[in-house]
Amino acid sequence: MATDVAAAVCDWEDDLRRAGRAAPAGLSVMFRVGAPALALAFAAGAVPAAALAPEPSILGIALVLLSAIPWGRWILKGDDGPSWWFALAVLVPLGAAVLIGLDSPVAALMALAVGLLLVALNVGFAPVPLAAGVAGLTYLVAVAALAGAPPVGWVALHLGFALTLAAAYAVRVSHDSSRLVARALEALALQRAADQRRIMAQDVHDVVGHTLAVTMLHITAARMAIKRSSEAEALEALEEAERHGRASLADLRRLVKVLRSGEESPTAPQPGLADVEALVESFRAAGSPVEFTLSVDGLAVVNPGSELAAYRIVQEALANAVRHGTGAARVSLTLAGGEVAVEVGNPVGGLTDNGPGSGLVGMRERASAAGGDLTAGIRDGEWLVSARMPA
Known part of the structure; x- marks a missing residue:
């Protein structure tokens, strides 16, 4: 009917392949070989039966053989999919043979079995107009051939048609459902890839932003120490800047390794609430005054998602405080009432709220992913970042 019933099947196979799934191996074999071979077997059975009739019809036998040519081409050249030319090339000579009379x-x-097979293939995979046309034409030929037949013949005809249509429609529904599932799997895979890229972008932003902020503080401290001729302080500040730079480089290498390997998430331990104090201390050591308060009320265990989100929010907020703030920052971390509350504030002087940047968007996404929410804005001359997440 391998360019014209396989076109539909090939589309399905392509959908499955893009979704990372393999189509059943037997499916392609069935359509490329099984269906036409079955039709040829029916036709081959009709020829000797007609030849052995009391008054064999040479023309009828020739027409049956003519109707078998498209099926033979299917096996030799491949399937071209459901088409009008194929249906007519089979049904016209076959119907003529039946109407002339095979006397058997x-x-x-x-x-009739060949006709029903053609109906099944088209109802299962062809466009609706073609499927309806083939089914209707086959039915009319069968009805005309059964003129004057006993009631049992009519019952058998309609029962055969009903079973064929039901089975073919079930195949059609299964085919369409499988195609939709394959496309949904493909879309899901693309969404997962996009989510993974977004998470990696957030990690890169957090790591680089924090490291640059702290490194610049240490470099500034080193420059001021050199001006004061304090060589020891300058050396210490530069060593701290180098240490943070190397740590950031190691984090970036880990993220790149994850991207190349296709893993869904980094395998290295992620920072959490226990690391917030060390994070604050790194800013203090770089010369940025930070006030830190921790309040714990009965919570011993916090889910890792909220822990990582809280750490990254503090990290990004402090990096922003270094870049844009004008005074000492404050960090408040509270675990109470089944939630983790984070507040980071710093004086901003005459700074105005110009809307969310990429860092603020990332913080909100992290809080949302952990099941919480985040607000940020100027309050009483202070830029305040506030997040609440379930513990």
Whole structure:
């Protein structure tokens, strides 16, 4: 009917392949070989049955053989998918043979089986107009051939048609459902990749932003120490800047390794609430005054998602405080009432709220991913970042 019933099947196979799934191996074999071979077997059964009839019809036998040519081409050249030309090339000579009279009930039954197979293939995979046309034409030919037949023949015809249509429609529904599932899997894979890229972008932003902020503080301290001729202080500040730079480089290498390996998340331990104090201390050591308060009320265990989100929010907020603030920052971390509350504030002087930047967007996404929310803005001359997440 491998350019025209396989076109539909090939589309399905392509959808499955893009979604990372393999189509059943037997499916392609069934359509490329099984269906036409079955039709040829029916036709081959009709020819000797008609030839052995009391008054064999040479023209009828020739028409049956003619109707088998498209099926033979299917096996030799490949399937072209459901098409009008294929349906007519099979049904016209086959219907003519039946109407002329094969003078053999067995031959007529075999011819009807070929027609029902064609109906099943088209109802299962062809566009609706083609499927309806093939089913209707086959039914009319069968009805015309059964004129004057006993009631049992009519019952058998309609029962055969009903079963064929039901089975073919079930295949059609299964085919369409599988295609939709394959496309949904493909979309899900793309969404996962996009989410992973977004998470990695957040990690890179957090790591680089924090490291640059602290490193610049240490470099500034080193420059001021050199001006004061304090060589020891300058050396200490530069060593701290180098240490933070190397740590940041190691984090970036880990993230790049994750991207290359296709892992869904980093395998190294992620920072949490226990690391917030060390984070604050790193800013203090770089010369940025930070006030830190921790309040714990009965909570011993916090889910890792909220821990990581809280750490990254403090990290980004302090980096922003270094870049844009004008005074000492304050960090408040509270664990109470089944939630983790984070507040980071710093004086901003005459700074105005110009809307969210990428860092603020990232903080909000982290809080949302942990099941919480985050607000940020100027309050009483202070830029305040406030987040609450379930513990």
